[in-house]
Amino acid sequence: MHGTIFTLLKRYVQTQYDHSTWVKLVQLSGLESGDFSHKEVYPDEHIYALVGHAAEMTGIPAGELHEKFGEYLVPDLMYMYQKYINPDWRTLEMLENTEHSMHGQVRREHPENSPPVLDVKRLNENEVVINYVSPRRMGGLAVGIVRGLAVYYDEADLIDVLPTTSEDGERVQIHVRRN
Structure with a gap:
């Protein structure tokens, strides 16, 4: 998945919730960093993990998120x-x-x-x-x-x-x- 999508996901989480929520999602997902470059491509599993943990934290189904x-x-x-x-x-x-x-x-x-x-x-x-x-x-x-x-x-x-x-x-x- 393109890094731009991750950057926008980070901004989305920070504006809908807060920065600490993003940090917690990154930690729960087992990622080394929550910073993504718009010039890079990252494994799709990263987005699945982030959205999956966001669904668990919010109680909102992943599809709805x-x-x-x-x-x-x-x-x-x-x-x-x-x-x-x-x-x-x-x-x-x-x-x-x-x-x-x-x-x-x-x-x-x-x-x-x-x-x-x-x-x-x-x-x-x-x-x-x-x-x-x-x-x-x-x-x-x-x-x-x-x-x-x-x-x-x-x-x-x-x-x-x-x-x-x-x-x-x-x-x-x-x-x-x-x-």
Whole structure:
């Protein structure tokens, strides 16, 4: 997992809870340090351990924490990838173009990274189906990012997000509809 995700997870924990909570999560996870470089790639097991212990500490299921973190990530992701984003896009157009515009670019520039594969099919003007594929099994993060995009584009009250399969599988289907 890319170090940027860990850096943002650290900030998320610190803003939602506090710095001591982050330190405790790092200790419980058996990591040597809670500082991550945005230039490095870290084992996926690190994120699993951090989120797993956060779930234990808060009583919030890991999948729900993934969703909340995914929502939190959106403003930073939009800033990082702004040069690949058409300013006329809204939520559904952003979803349609993420795989080609952003994930494809990440794979070309940083082959050591492996973002999930998103196969997005437009059903009609107001609906898409996202087929998320990743051995990381973090579909909850994708669901959270979709919800975060709706907030980012000021469409949260218009967008329904419905995972149609379990969010912890390697393959997750997410139905997104604009009302």
